[in-house]
Structure formats: C-alpha cells, structure tokens
Amino acid sequence: MRSPRETPPRVGVFGLLGSGNLGNDGSLEAVLGYLREAHPASPVDALCGGPATVTARYRIPATRLHWYHGEYRTASRAGAMAGKGLGKLVDVFRTAAWVRKHEVVIVPGMGVLEATLPLRPWGFPYSLFLLCAAGRLFRTRVALVGVGAAPIADRPTRALVRWSARLAAYRSYRDAESRDAMREMGVDTARDEVYPDLAFALPSPPRGTPDGTVCVGVMDFHGGNDDRARADEIHRRYLEGTTRFVRALAEDGRRVRLLTGDECDTTVVAAILEAVDSPLVTAAEVASLADLMAETAAADAVVAIRYHNLICALKAGTPTLAVSYAAKSDALMAGMGLGAYCHPAREVDADRLLEQFRELEKHAPELRRTLAGRNEETVRQLDHQFTALTTALFQATAPRETP
Template sequence: MTAADRAPVRVGVFGLLGSGNLGNDGSLEALLGYLRAAHPEVVVDALCGGPEAVTARFGIRATRLHWYRGEYRTASRTGAIAAKGLGKLVDVVRTAAWVRRHDVVIVPGMGVLEATLPLRPWGFPYALFLLCASGRMLRVPVALVGVGAAAIGNRPTRALVRWSARLASYRSYRDAPSRDAMRAMGVDTARDEVHPDLAFALPTPRASAPFDPSAPPGPVCVGVMDFHGGNDDRARGEEIYRRYLDGTIRFVRTLVEEGRSVRLLTGDGCDAPVVAAIRDAVDSPLVTAAELSSLADLMNEMALADTVVAVRYHNLICALKTGTPVLALCYAAKSDALMAEMGLGAYCHPARAVDADRLLEQFRALEKHAVELRATVAERTLAAGRRLDQQFTSLTAALFPARDHAQTVRKES
C-alpha cells in the first residue's frame, strides 16, 4: 500500500475549550502548534465546551461536550433535573461514538485532575471518565498531556479523577506536585513525566523597549479572578471572595494614590464582575481594564508593564514569558511550585487571606529587585521552553510511533 492510499491519523482533542478560559485555549493553541509542525498530516477535531468558538479561532471541527446544554447551570426544577440526568446517559453513547472515530485522543494541559476551584463530580470529572473509559474499551489511546492535578477531598470526584488517570494510555504533568498528588491518590506514576506547562511553547511578543530602571514608575498589571476558594471551601466561599476582593481593592487604591496606573486583566469571562467591583470602588481614571481574547493579548498587555500582580495560573505564565516580574496571589500548590521554579518563591501571597499591607510590602520588594529578577525570569523561561521539546518528543514516541508519520494507517472501523 502506498502513502497515497493511506488515510491520515485522526486526532481528537478534548476539554473545556472555547468556554471563555484563556489558559485552556492557550493549552490547545500550543498543542496545535506542535501537531502542525511535527505531524502536519494529522486531521484534528475537538469535543469541547464551546465548539463554535474553537472552530472560529482554530479552524478545526468541534462537537459540543455535553448533550444537555444546561450542564453547568444549577438545576432546580423537575424538568431540568430530569434533562440533566438523561444527558448523563446520552453522553455515554455520544462520547464513545466520538472516541471511536479517532486514532488518538489528547487532553491538552489544563487542571483536569484537580478540584482547586468549585467542581461538581457529575460535570467535567464524569465527562473525563467517560472519555478515558471509552478509550480503553475501544483501544483508542487517550493522552493526558501536561495536565495539572491536586489532592481531592470529595469522594465521588476523587474516584472519577483517579479512574480517569488510571485508564489513560499516557500521562504527563505540568509540575512535580501534580504527579505527587496522583501518586497519593493511588495512581501508578512510575512512568509519568513532568514537563513545563504547554503555554511555555507559545510565541512571546517582542518588548516595545528595554526596561529602564531609571525611568519613572510605569504601569502595573493586576490580574483578577472570581475567586471563592476551592471545592472544599463551599461553605465559606463568600467570605473568601470578600477578603480577596477587599484586599485587592486596598492594594489598587494605594497604587493609584501614589500616581501609578493600573491595568486590570482577566483570564476567564466570569472574572468581569471583579473588574467592575474594583473600578467602582477605586473610581479613578488611572484604573483601566483590558479587552482580552487570548493569552497573546495577555502577554501584549504585560509586556508594557513594569510589574504584574496576578491570581490565575496562566496569568502568571504570561508575565513570566514576557520577562516581567510578577507577584502571585496563590490559591493552589501549582502557583507556588511555578513561582519557586522561576526564582520568585519569595513573591507569593495567599489568595484566601489577602493582607493589603503585606502585599504592598512584597510588591515594593519585587520592584526594588526588578533588574535582577527580569534576568532570572528570562533565563528560566527560555529553559522551560526548551524543556517542552522533551514533552513533544515523548508524545511523538508514545502516540505517533511510525517511522513515517505521514504513512500511518487508519484503523479498521
């Protein structure tokens, strides 16, 4: 059989993609960049949260993740509850049928094995379990690539996540704490690898001008989040949010009183109310908000700033990629691990207990050491990008083992 007679490898990508989370979409962008460069012969489509957005932005076919469109809305009426329950059964068939059409399925990055934000077991964890179980039954490799993981207290969620990981054909993690968490949950991680987050493979914008430490203080980017704690914090979610918001408002107000301009950044559509609350409370023309649609937009904003203060994990990565010193409001171990890896371990602050005075103290120390920190961040970020080559090499060996990838044979249906 000649190469012309052979069909291309069919690759499916899976996740809460196209749903407004810039970090998730950035992970997909990085994966597609690898596939198009290393395996241009593959045909890619997606099973995802926002199929229209994924198709419009990335030019690939996409299917809605859940049959029931109201999956992530709280169901209180009998009809909605029944529809949601029916959807769980329909999704068993839909997911298996989608998996069957592929040679390989990839879950690109994202915190799919964690519950560091509020998460119901029968939402995404159940969908991920269906994917991995279908892959195992139909002998289609499912790869969890550069994913985040964390210890999970809720039993149903923990069970679904553990079995999803066990059923996957390939696993790699974006940090060592993620691998440790899966090992603690009973997953054999002996052959699992740790690589930098996929977003480190994205293009970095050119700086408009070199940093000048003698220039007057410049703008500060503040990345915000609709933060109510994690899955185990539901009872005190409003208290956590109030403390986070009040501390952030005090911090921004102090910067404005000192004549600093503040640019508010988001990472998900749900963060917009936090931006509005800060702008209303501070009420100054020095506080503006950016319109963002990608991690590239985030990086372009951060490249113009002297300093970044941010909560969301991929906000931190964007700051690091531009070489801008960043102070992290940490809500999970992944943020602390990232900051330590990048030489910024001293510039972490708990998002659950924002103390504006302490935050300002850390911020001033960050700016005082800006020159040396910029050099450290630039060096380590470049190294992270180079280490991602190992991730892609490993992925090729695991999922595309044929010597001539363009001649991989389509499986018999």
C-alpha cells in the same frame, strides 16, 4: 508503525475549550501548533465546551461536549434536573461514538485532575472518565498532556479522576506536585514525566517600553472545593484586599491595568473600577493568552491570581507577584525562580501585599535576568515533551480491530 502510504491517524482534542477560559484555550493553541508542525497530515477535530468559538478561532471542526445545553447552570426545577440526568446517559453514547472515530485523543493541559476550584463529580470529572473509558474500549490512545493535578478530598470526584488517569494511555504533568498527587491517589506514575505548562510553548511577545504601569490580574475567587461553607467570606476578603491594593497604587500615581482570565472575572473588574474610581485604573480587553502576554510585556510589574495570568507574565519576562490560591501557583513561581513572591489569596492583606510588591520592584533587574534564563530552559523542555508525545502516540498508533 504505519507506513507512509497509510492514512494519517485521526486526532481529537478534548476539554473545556472555547468556553471563555483563556488558559485552557492557550493550552489548545500550543498543542495545535505542535500538531500542525509535526503531524500536518493528521485531521484534527474537537469535543469541547464552546465548539463555535473553537471552530472560528482555530479552524477545526468541533462538537459540543455535552448533549444538554444547560449542563453548567444550576438545576433547581424538575425539568432541568431531568434534562441533566438524561444528558449524562446520552453523553455516554455521544462520547463513545466520537472517540471511536479517532486513533489519538489529546487532553491539552488544564487542571483536569484537580479540584482546586468548585467542582462537582458529575460535571467535568464524569466527562473525562467517559473519554478515557471509551479510549480503552476502542483502543484509542488518550493522552493527558501537561495536565495539573491536586489531592482531592471528595470521594466520588477522587474516584473518577483516579480511574480516568489509570485508563489514559499517556500522562504528563505541568509540575512535580501534580505527579505526586496522582501517586498518592493510587496511580502508577513511574513512567510519567513532568514538563513546563504548555502555554510556555506559545510565541514570546516583544518587550514593550515600561511606563510605570502595573498589571493586576483578578479573579472571581470564592475558594476551592473544600471552601463552599465560607465561599462568600473568602470572596469578600479577596475583593476588599485587592481593591485596597489597587487604590494604594493609584494614590501613588501608578497606572494600573486590570487583567482577567475568564469571562466570569468581569464582575470583579467592575467592582474594583467602581470602588477605586480613578482615571489611572483601567481594564484591559483580552481575548487570548497572546493578548495577556502583550499586556504583561508592556508592564513594569504584574500582580495576579489566575494561574495562566502568572504564566503570561513570567513568559514575558516581567517581575511577577502571585496571589496564590493553590499549590500549583507556588510550584510555578518556585520553578521560575520567584518563589519568595507569593501571597495567600484566601487571606489578602493589602499592607503586606504592598510590602511584597515594593520588594519585587526593588529587585526587578535581577529578576528579569532570572526569568530570561528560566524561559530558555522551558522551551528546551517542551521540545522534549512534544518529541516524547510523537513517540508515545503516533509511532505507537496502528490500525485497530473493533472490539
């Protein structure tokens, strides 16, 4: 253990942070809150997708994750393909140089060990592997904290994810299904723990005055990694079913607030607003999970598809119905006592969704009591997560010799 006079360990945070996904940024915010309270002397910086946003919002230095600026644009021309290929090589050295400057690197939450949405192996899985391999090489303790995982069919992606997990110094998961998935992929999870999602550590919003509003969280949903052949059909069915549901609420005189969780979701919001064309249906402008929580806290009920939209509503104590696109949503709802209120995202049936919604509202008072108790428990569990993180990373960190 370091003596009080030694230099505090340098901490890095890593991931697709500041890139427009509010859930990812919420996980970062929770980890930064922990670091500033428990380890205020440790300098923190980021290697991330949106460095300008991270620096402006969270006041920490940040470096771009990829050397090639067009990393997440489809490369159809020879020049773009060459740029991506060169970028993969350059990123080996950039990532290694960044990791070497730290004693601890934290990957805060996020579904970094899953492919429930379209994902290529040479994208983020490759970046995560470079991080964990560099951590092992330079004896930097890389921690995958409260991450999500799921079975992966694609062999290259599965191999990169499996080796990333094996090379990490610390792992914890946001649900038992994630730990089971990694065990099935050949990772020894005997010492890995399960805790609630990191976003549950964020401050709870004040309860608003319910006025009959229903929040409907939407997503630019095209299925997962294994659904590429029918992605357009899945998207059309999801959009049509969600639009019919919103229209039915408006025809009943209910105010509807459309919520997003990523910048790409705005196209779905625009399509629903145009199709329903009602003054009762409006779109919320949200820039953080705190904004999302405030919206859901003021609602009578929430129907949402994005995982962190669900977390915000559950954290706010609002009766919630999940339009579920992955096992992680089902597990989250079951863990919070609302397992009966899930609807398949790939087969949205507006009539059935309305039936489930009315059942949800009928049991709203008891569901609010259930959520209040479960939220108290999540706070206790996350306190234990951060204590375990301090023990595993900071008390075990010692001056290193360069290999």
